[in-house]
Amino acid sequence: MKDFELIKQGAEARIYKGVYLGKPTLVKQRFEKKYRHPHLDNNLTKERIKAESRAIVRCRSAGIETPSLYLIDLKTRSLYLEYFEHxxxxxxxxxxxxxxxxxxxxxxxxxxxxxxxxxxxxxxxxxxxxxxxxxxxxxxxxxxxxxxxxxxxxxxxxxxxxxxxxxxxxxxxxxxxxxxxxxxxxxxxxxxxxxxxxxxxxxxxxxxxxxxxxxxxxxxxxxxx
Ligand SMILES: Nc1ncnc2c1ncn2[C@@H]1O[C@H](COP(=O)(O)OP(=O)(O)OP(=O)(O)O)[C@@H](O)[C@H]1O
Ligand SMILES: [Mg+2]
CATH class of the missing domain: 1.10.510.10 (Transferase(Phosphotransferase) domain 1)
Incomplete structure (x- = not known):
């Protein structure tokens, strides 16, 4: 993650902040869980990423405040979201x-x-x-x-x-x-x-x-x- 700074290491994801397309951006990258079967792990992770992006889009179309969704990158298991600095x-x-x-x-x-x-x-x-x-x-x-x-x-x-x-x-x-x-x-x-x-x-x-x-x-x- 070039030019992105790790701000949090959670149980399921690493959270980075940086700039993407000129905007303050948070990247939530879900990592592999070694104890899970790789195939199952991959599916579960993708489901989480899709669930998260779907819910964000639904909320935003209903006028509910969530971060804007900038990018879904399944290859790196990452979501790029609006970062609220303050x-x-x-x-x-x-x-x-x-x-x-x-x-x-x-x-x-x-x-x-x-x-x-x-x-x-x-x-x-x-x-x-x-x-x-x-x-x-x-x-x-x-x-x-x-x-x-x-x-x-x-x-x-x-x-x-x-x-x-x-x-x-x-x-x-x-x-x-x-x-x-x-x-x-x-x-x-x-x-x-x-x-x-x-x-x-x-x-x-x-x-x-x-x-x-x-x-x-x-x-x-x-x-x-
Ligand atoms: N869009 C955002 N702007 C600013 N800060 C954020 C944003 N999203 C998340 N954070 C900060 O990063 C923390 C972790 O984010 P998030 O809850 O999405 O990930 P998580 O992996 O579930 O972490 P946790 O296990 O701590 O809940 C949040 O509790 C918040 O402090
Ligand atoms: Mg959380």
Whole structure:
């Protein structure tokens, strides 16, 4: 990766940043897993890359903020995406934020989720590291929320599904993520659900029922071990 700088080594992918066609670009290169059969590994990786690019295109055509997709390069197992220089993950933002900012970001998270689910897009890995807050002014000042937009990333496990089940699981995954980082997770998650309800008037009820079911299953699993 000439002129690209490695910024993150994850479990499945290396993340590089650089310039592509004159624009700040993030390259997400999925690497081979030696323990998997090469043929199976290749198929799985390509499926992830296709799932991610398909979901990004669907989101963008539905007006949901995600990075722009610049290039799909199956030969090098890479996706080239718009890189947001002035951004932080929701995870880092939430740790520092005042109650007032939490209220605003919670609303935006709930509304973004309502929008993807309203379009039958399941994210599949909805943690607070996979939600970015971008400073539109480029000042990296996350104190004034009117300059911030929320962007969803990391769609490698995304798929289309119109039933409430997988939407409920998306909410559950997010709830667990918030419980693990926030000191008042109940308030924050309640605010997220409030926004989800108001922005998804025709679908939220079934999904919230599923969320309750998934929570009960999750608790049983914890008890059984
Ligand atoms: N378009 C982007 N602009 C700026 N930063 C980004 C962008 N996409 C990803 N990042 C940063 O890189 C991190 C990893 O990206 P991503 O979640 O897509 O890959 P990943 O392999 O799933 O990593 P992880 O296992 O940490 O979730 C993000 O948590 C975020 O901090
Ligand atoms: Mg991620």
């Amino acid at each position: 951004s932080i993950t929701a995870k880092d933002f939430i740790k520092e934020a005042s109650d007032e900012l939490i209220e605003k970001v919670a609303y935006d998270i709930g509304a973004a989720l309502a929008k993807i689910h309203g379009n039958n897009i399941i994210h599949g890995d909805l943690t607070t590291s996979n939600i970015l807050l971008v400073d539109k002014t480029g000042r990296n000042n996350f104190k004034s929320y009117s300059d911030v937009k929320l962007v969803l990333i990391d769609f490698g496990l995304a798929h289309m599904d119109s039933s409430p089940e997988d939407k409920g699981v998306d909410l559950y995954v997010l709830e667990r993520a918030i419980i693990s980082i926030h000191n008042n997770p109940d308030r924050m998650f309640a605010l997220i659900l409030k926004a989800y309800r108001s922005e998804y008037p025709n679908g939220h009820a079934e999904v919230l029922n599923k969320l309750d079911e998934v929570r009960t299953r999750g608790r049983k699993r914890l008890v059984i071990g």
